[in-house]
Amino acid sequence: QVQLVESGGGVVQPGGSLRLSCAASGFTFSSYGMHWVRQAPGKGLEWVAFIRYDGNNKYYADSVKGRFTISRDNSKNTLYLQMNSLRAEDTAVYHCAKTTPGDINYFEHWGQGILATVSS
Amino acid sequence: SSELTQDPAVSVALGQTIRITCQGNSLRNYYASWYQQKPGQAPILVIYDKNNRPSGIPDRFSGSSSGNTASLTITGAQAEDEAAYYCNSRDRSGDHWLFGGGTKVTVL
Numbered sequence: 129q130v131q132l133v134e135s136g137g138g139v140v141q142p143g144g145s146l147r148l149s150c151a152a153s154g155f156t157f158s159s160y161g162m163h164w165v166r167q168a169p170g171k172g173l174e175w176v177a178f179i180r181y182d183g184n185n186k187y188y189a190d191s192v193k194g195r196f197t198i199s200r201d202n203s204k205n206t207l208y209l210q211m212n213s214l215r216a217e218d219t220a221v222y223h224c225a226k227t228t229p230g231d232i233n234y235f236e237h238w239g240q241g242i243l244a245t246v247s248s
Numbered sequence: 249s250s251e252l253t254q255d256p257a258v259s260v261a262l263g264q265t266i267r268i269t270c271q272g273n274s275l276r277n278y279y280a281s282w283y284q285q286k287p288g289q290a291p292i293l294v295i296y297d298k299n300n301r302p303s304g305i306p307d308r309f310s311g312s313s314s315g316n317t318a319s320l321t322i323t324g325a326q327a328e329d330e331a332a333y334y335c336n337s338r339d340r341s342g343d344h345w346l347f348g349g350g351t352k353v354t355v356l
Contacts, residue, residue, distance in 0.1 A: 163345070165291075173283070173291065173334050175345040187343045223290060233338050233345070234281045234296040241290060 130154040132224050132239035139245045144214050146244055150207040150224030158182075158202035161232040164209050166220035167241070176222070177209065178232065192218075214246045250274065250339050252348035259354040260325045268320045268351045270335030278338040280318035282311060285350075286331045294333075295320055322353075330355045 136148040150162070164176040177198040178187045186198050197210040207224050221243050225235035252272040260266035270280055279298055283291035293302050295311035308323045318337070322329055335348040 165347075172332075172350040173285075173336075173347040175336075175347060178345065189344065228293075228296060231297070233278060234293060235283070235291070235336070236293055236296075236302065238290040238292070 130226060130237045132226060132237060134222060134224055134239045134242035137222065137242035137244045139247060140214055141248050142215060142246055144246070145210070145212045146214065148209040148211065148222055148224075148242060148244070150209075150239055152205045152207065152224075152226070155226065157200075157205040160229075161227040162198075162200065162207045163225045163227065163235060164198060164207075164222060165225055165235065165238075166218075166222045168217070168220040171220075174220070179207070180232070211244065214244075216246050218244065219246050220244060250341070250344065250346060252280075252335055252337065252346050254333075254335060254348040254351045256349065257352040257354070259356055260322070261356050262327065263324055265321065265323045266325055266353065268322075268333050268335075268353070270318045270320075270348045271316055272337065272346065272348075273316055274337045274340050274346060275313060275316050275318050277340050279313060280311070280335045280337045282309075282318075282320045283334045283336065284329075284331045285334065291334065325353075325355050327355050329353065 131153045179198045195213045199208045221241040223241040226237040228234040228236040281296040285291040299311045332350045
């Protein structure tokens with residue numbers, strides 16, 4: 129079955145960096161677009177970034193553009209989110225999500241998420 | 249504007265029907281999808297595209313859309329349906345995705 133497992137979270141000071149990973153299994157990773165979605169404590173869901181199945185198209189939320197970079201390594205079945213210049217408002221649980229077959233607009237499977245805390 | 253609007257909270261008696269709505273201009277171009285999230289858990293896709301349910305989602309969940317409004321209907325709500333529900337769609341620009349603020353459903 130599909131499994132998505134995030135890692136790399138933790139506590140970082142404002143202005144610092146973190147690199148999140150999402151290990152995928154149970155499906156042909158190289159055939160699917162992938163998203164990152166975050167949820168601040170007690171708040172709703174916020175879309176963060178998308179990457180096409182081959183890594184050639186990437187989109188970002190305005191709130192993270194220029195600071196975050198989404199990437200993937202299809203040989204390792206792994207999705208990444210490099211987060212630089214972190215701010216307190218980036219504190220959230222970050223989920224990776226696999227799209228539905230043939231359509232990048234829907235988030236079919238989600239990882240449990242990993243907490244990134246930005247605090248001095 | 250680029251946003252999706254949901255009522256913050258609704259309640260429904262056990263076994264009754266509830267409809268949750270989501271409004272936004274992007275819904276004129278893209279179908280909504282709906283996600284159920286229980287406390288401490290990852291969201292689960294319950295409805296996507298015109299009115300599709302992933303395997304394992306009960307058929308009491310259904311979706312519809314008209315103009316700038318998408319709706320999720322739970323016909324015969326069960327206690328286990330108590331959760332937050334989020335709508336989502338691609339933005340009209342095509343390079344962003346949007347989530348509604350979420351609707352907390354309480355089953356009485």
